[in-house]
Amino acid sequence: MTKKLHIICSINGQSAEFLCEPRNSLLEALRDELKLTGAKEGCNNGNCGACNVLLDGRLVNSCLVMAAEVEGKSVTTIEGISSKNGLHPIQQCFLEGAALQCGICTPGFIVAAKALLDKNPHPTEHEARHFLAGNLCRCTGYDKIIRAVLEAAECGAKK
Amino acid sequence: MKDITYAAPKTIADAAALLNDKGDRARILAGGTDIIVQVREGRRDIDALVDIKHITEVNELTCDPTKGLVIGAAVPCCLIYENKAIAKAYPGLIDAVSLIGGIQIQSRASLGGNLCNGSPAADGIPVLIAMEAVCDIAGSKGTRSVPVEQFCTAPGKTVLQRGEFLIRFRIQAPKKQSGAAYLRFIPRNEMDIAVVGAGVSIQFDAAKSKCTAARIALAAVAPTPLLVAEAGAALVGTSLDDASIAKAAALAQAAAKPISDMRGDADYRRHLVGVLVKRALAIAIERAKS
Helix, strand or coil: CCCCEEEEEEECCEEEEEEECCCCEHHHHHHHHCCCCCCCCCCCCCCCCCCEEEECCEEEEHHHCEHHHHCCCEEECHHHCCECCECCHHHHHHHHCCCCCCCCCHHHHHHHHHHHHHHCCCCCHHHHHHHHHHCCCCCCCHHHHHHHHHHHHHHHHHC | CCCCEEECCCCHHHHHHHHHHHHHHEEEECCCCCHHHHHHCCCCCCCEEEECCCCHHHHCEEEECCCEEEEECCCEHHHHHCCHHHHHHCHHHHHHHCCCCCHHHHCCCEHHHHHHCCCCCCCCHHHHHHCCCEEEEEECCEEEEEEHHHCEEECCEECCCCCCEEEEEEECCCCCCEEEEEEEECCCCCCCCCCEEEEEEEEECCCCCCEEEEEEEEECCCCCCEECHHHHHCCCCCCCCHHHHHHHHHHHHHHCCCCCECCECHHHHHHHHHHHHHHHHHHHHHHHHC
């Protein structure tokens, strides 16, 4: 087997290090090595968005990033979205709006929605749907998801 | 995924030496949105990924009003469409980079990878061909330049020889009274592979009454992205009136040699070529006149 690589990066604002094989994806490293199992493996080929994380602030599919690539970079997972004070407004709005059924797509949607609202705090419904086109929900909960994201944008505006 | 090695060379020379050593057992990793899936699914059998993103040259993105545009091979789509100078000067390019995949893919996927992947359906390529983009290729024996339309040789195959890799695209500075556009057809709104794509560019004379140059390129209708030189030539000297545009569209349809597959049969694709070429020309004309 190929020698393991020692990777040092920042995960959810804290310095982190892990060992990985060169063939491991970031998703595998997060789930299997770092035990951050919030990011889900859905399609494992970049279509579904269930594994979404922020890499240096950019929304990416962690199944399409090699673990070795994150050396020196900053990763934010769903585990880093809430704070000590409680859920993030996006999470709160998903909860209150019942914007999930089975929940597998939810971490990806919330991370993607965070990326959207960081960039565009007041998206139109069209903009929100366009931005979230790379996240699939097979329980057909899109309307509630979009409403939760737009609600979170309004909450953000009030704060 | 099968066992592989990962290397991240910092210079062109180091990358070329690695690629020369490993030959077709190594592939470049830029955005990874194609290659990682291909290796994972066993569609490309390789031993090594060579991550080029630590090489300065492949990350260059400069837009100069006189020198033109330089796009490093590993620059992700999002940096191209977020660049205000590029968005203003090259709206046809923005058409293409903003519809490749979803936001997550655009964070990573590069135009260089889109070309080197060698897909006939690549969305980034027709408009690069229409805008006469040139590829700079580095190798262990030095560098060479190839027009984008000559880069792909068959599905998944390119002109790259052992030890060579793409460094950058160079695109000329936009001329006054010129315009470009890219349109593709997919059966849903986002996130799909082109059934047909059409990239066009046109140039008017100073009076904006006669066309002095035009290029039309197509995706997903031949084994490689296709420049239809005769369709562009048919527009030169015309006022880009409806009859001339219809003639160019018919020439593009005649040059298309599509296959039938799950995305559409050959006749359907040929029909779409006509529709998309006409619509893309209308957009390019409007951009040239504004």
